[in-house]
Amino acid sequence: MMRPTLKLKNLALGALLIGGATYFTACDMNDDGVSNDKARLQIALTDDPGDYKEVWIDVQDVRINVSDADDQNWTSLKGVKTGMYNLLDLVNDKDTVLADAEIPSGKLSQIRLVLGDNNYIITNAGVKLPLTTPSAQQSGLKLNIHQPVVAGIVNKLTLDFDVAKSIVEAGNSGKYILKPVIRTVLEAVGGNLKGYVLPDSVQTAVLVIRGADTIASTYTAPGAWQLRALEAGTYALHFLPTDTTFKAFVKEGVTVTTGQITTVDTVRLQKR
Template sequence: MKNLLIAASIVGFTSISMIACQKDDDTGNGNARLQVLLTDAPANYDAVNVDIQSVMINVSNDTAATDGWKELPLISPGVYNLLDFQNGIDTVLADAMIPAGKIGQIRLVLGENNTVVIDGTPFILKTPSGQQSGLKLKVNQDIDAGIVYRMYIDFDANRSVVSAGNSGQYILKPVIRAFMDAVGGSVKGWVLPGAAAAQVWAIKNTDTLLALPDAATGYYFFGGLDQGTWQLEFDATNEIYQDTSFTVDVNSGSITEVDTVNLHQP
């Protein structure tokens, strides 16, 4: 048995070694996983603080966007200094399961605590009334079940802060783009019989991940795997069954379905 720590989540997006327990979600059965991240371009201010209260996506084909909106639970609603997320640095705003299909738009709803700091002095950033219902950005991204996606909300803080003449007042007119990419690939399959009580391990270099197959069906799933060759090991905790292992190739943005594995008695 592998002597490693267990982390109860889908594959994380870090370079450290970890184990991912079998998830209680349905990533491989009609849903995808979406992470929404905030990032920014450099700006000539001490700070640009934006009060993010809600993130919503439109998952319908309604061109008027009057229905189909789904709110994503924010990890930490509140004020973010955009300048903390420059030069490739980002932070996760939301991490949720969403139905497969298409994301038409994303809506970013801001609160009232928006400020810009210039030479150590904070100024309130007024938001035009037309933006109070949320900033809508077109995405038009197809979403496949069983794939992990990242959506980046890329603020241009330098262009988003507008001076209102010589009054010392500033207006927040966000200049934002949203883009998405698939994070690695996925592997799914079945291992039988249930009496073997198998554990499935996916191993690549320093990454070691664990899935506990469904007791009734033997179904297992790994999501967000780096592209490349992974070793799958099927360990029978019932010792009257023999273990087995083999390698699979994983491609970003796609699901590798493995033939059913049948563990046998000696």
């Protein structure tokens, strides 16, 4: 057991006050205070280059289906970032997150990417041309996934939009049709840490530190804590009780593995 230096403690607390709340998610809890029946799903959009100056799509909704029924059980994801996206801003491994929501764990069968009417391209000559959408896709482009989503970790589904194959010129009319060709990739993002601090009546800040940098942070509530989507690697955990009659505690050498939840041994705070 050791006490972090005052400088490191102040740096860590500063980072916690700035960003720590974003790492704690209220959800259904098991006996350890950690979600055991929900999976966190991120939907990201990326693109392969095409021979245009700009390609804009009008994202209106993202819907998911966890059943095998095509005509029912569709649910809109909460917090979808609707609006206009230039696909050519998302090339060379860049992406943007369209949605980040909790869904039932199990199998993700299908998703629908629902587009509005304001889709268009700007040619290399600077001409703006509208993109029409086939009537069969007015209810959204359906993509088959049929893969498991795991509870307790971040599951990232990337929609890789192939612009070159998705935009079709209608004969010699000068009109263009949007027939999206999208490859889907579902993968775990980073790994999770979880644990428990006693006494659970003492709210404690938990900080993940690599070198002099605070990577992530949260508070216990009550006693239980969890941090998600951490990059694989080895970290030090700093436990800073808000009740200053208890000593801070540091646990070195905590390993994070992509796609896994690592349970850290219970920390028992000691009085000064």
